[in-house]
Amino acid sequence: MSVLDQLTPSRRETLALLADVLIPAADPMPSARMVGVAERRIEQVLAARPDLKPILEDLLDRARGEEPHAAIERVEQTEPSDFAALLVAVAGAYYMSPEVRRMIGYGGQQARPIDSSDEVEDDLLAPVRRRGACYRRPNEGEADE
Numbered sequence: 001m002s003v004l005d006q007l008t009p010s011r012r013e014t015l016a017l018l019a020d021v022l023i024p025a026a027d028p029m030p031s032a033r034m035v036g037v038a039e040r041r042i043e044q045v046l047a048a049r050p051d052l053k054p055i056l057e058d059l060l061d062r063a064r065g066e067e068p069h070a071a072i073e074r075v076e077q078t079e080p081s082d083f084a085a086l087l088v089a090v091a092g093a094y095y096m097s098p099e100v101r102r103m104i105g106y107g108g109q110q111a112r113p114i115d116s117s118d119e120v121e122d123d124l125l126a127p128v129r130r131r132g133a134c135y136r137r138p139n140e141g142e143a144d145e
Contacts, residue, residue, distance in 0.1 A: 007042070011064075016032070017068040019090045020032050020068070022086075030097075032093070041093035041094070042089060045096070049092075052089050059082045
């Protein structure tokens with residue numbers, strides 16, 4: 001069973017309402033609901049961060065039926081860790097949208113091979129070389145038994 005199947009339609013609707021308060025449409029950017037934050041996108045977030053699921057379910061159950069702006073304000077003021085989880089989930093879901101990524105010019109992570117002749121290697125290693133070896137032997141500093 002997918003995460004989406006585990007979220008009730010009522011929870012998804014509450015999430016969509018709250019998400020649109022957090023990320024409303026602003027020309028030319030779409031709102032959170034418009035890009036499916038409460039549908040497939042939240043499924044992707046929860047697949048990557050299953051620890052957020054029980055927090056979100058509880059928050060969404062408590063916010064159900066409440067005016068969305070008031071719910072956001074209440075959660076932000078009284079439950080900051082739950083509010084942080086909601087922000088992570090909604091923002092993560094929003095930026096997983098191909099439409100949003102295209103609009104902000106983000107093509108995703110791409111492998112970029114490093115040419116061994118690049119100066120990057122020397123620039124990154126220079127401080128390490130200047131510092132010299134700095135390590136400790138195994139069990140150094142531990143009392144002998």
